[in-house]
Amino acid sequence: MANQQFDLFIDKLQSLISSRELIKLVISNQRDHSSDLKSIVITLIDIKKGTRLNFVYRYKTKDTTKNYDPGEAMILIRKSLEDDFLNADLFSGKETLRLLITEHGKVKIRSNQPAMKQVADFSHDRRKERVIATENNIYLRELGILNSNFELRKEMTDKYLQVNRYIELLEPFIRELELPVGFHVADMGSGKGYLTFALYDYLTGTLGKPPVMTGVESRKELVKICNDIAGKAAFTNLKFNTGNIREAELAKVDILIALHACDTATDDAIFRGITSGASLIVCAPCCHKQIRKELDVKNDLKGILKHGILEERQAEIITDGLRALVMEAHGYKTKVFEFISTEHTPKNLMIVGLKIHGKPAVIKKSLEQIRAIKEMFGIKMHYLEELFVTHDKS
C-alpha cells in the first residue's frame, strides 16, 4: 500500500519492536465480514531462540497462536493490513496509535493518550503466588491463557488476573457454606468456561470439596470445546450441556453462578437459583436492557434522566438493585460490589446472595422497597418478578 500515513504507522511499529516498547498490536475489522478470523493480537515474547512476535489469531470460537521472528512478522502484519483488515491499534507506554483504512483505501492515523501501562514482568521468580496455579495447568493451556510450556501469555494476563480475582472473591462465601457431599454447582451461560474450570479446580484441588458441576451454554460449539478440555484435564465431574438458562434441565443446585449472562438471562439464572433453593447465588450482570425500556419517570428525576448516559446508568443501578431486593425477599443476604477494576473489564459488578433464614420483617421490607422503587421510576413490568408470578400460577 503506497501511502505515507500507512508507512508512518509501520515505521512506528518497527521502532517500538526494536526498542522493546511495544505492549500490543491489535489488528481488527475484517474486510470480509463472513470470515471466521476476527482479529489478531500481537505481542513481544522472549523464547530461547531470541525475541519473537507472538500472534494470537482470534477466531469466532477459538484462538490459535504462532510465533514469528520480527522480520517475518512485519511482512505478515503489512500483508494483513493491505489485504484483510481495516484497523490496527498500536499500544505503547507513550501513546495509542490507531490506524484506520477505509474500504476505498484511504488511510488515517489517530494518536491518543496511552491506554495501557507496560505489563508487569511475569517471569517465574517475580510472579505473585496466585490461587490458580499455572504449573502443568492443562485447562489454562487449552484455553490459551498459557502457552505450550505452561507460561502465561502476556496478552492473556488480564484474563488470568480476572480468573484469580474471581476465585479470591468467592472463597469467603464458599467457606461459609455447609455443602453436602457431591454438591451441585451450575454455571449458567458458561461461555468458553474460563471461570467454570477455575472454580472446579479450586473446589476440588484447593478446598478438597469436589463438586458435581454443570455448565449451561446455548452455543453448542463452545459446549463441545469445553467438554473436550474437561476431558483433557480429567475433570470427571464437570460437564457442559447445550441449553437455555431458563429451561435447561438441572439437578438440585447448591451454588449457582451466572457471569456476564446477557440482559434477562441473568434474571433467568437468579430465578433458577432461588427456586432450586441454592445456598449461594453469584452473578455478574451485563447488557441491562429490560428495565431501561420500562422507565417512565414522571417526577423531578426527569431533569436528570433526560441525559441518555445518565438514564442508562440509572437503569443499570435499578436493575441490579431490584435483583438484590428480590433475592432478599426470598430469604437471601445480599452483597453488591465491584469485582475487578474497570481497567480489566467494564462488566465488573457482582451480586452475591447467600441463603439465610430470612426474617419475615426483612422480607416484608424488601417487598415494600421493590414496590416503591418501581413506582418512583414508572416500571410496570419487572422481568424477574414476572418469572415468579408465572411460576406461582402454574
Ligand SMILES: C[S@@+](CC[C@H](N)C(=O)[O-])C[C@H]1O[C@@H](n2cnc3c(N)ncnc32)[C@H](O)[C@@H]1O
Ligand atoms: C459474555 S459470555 C460470558 C461467559 C462466561 N460466563 C464468562 O464470564 O467468561 C455470555 C455467555 O452466555 C451465553 N448465554 C447468554 N444467554 C444465554 C441463555 N439464555 N442460555 C444459555 N446461554 C446463554 C452466551 O452464549 C455466552 O457464551
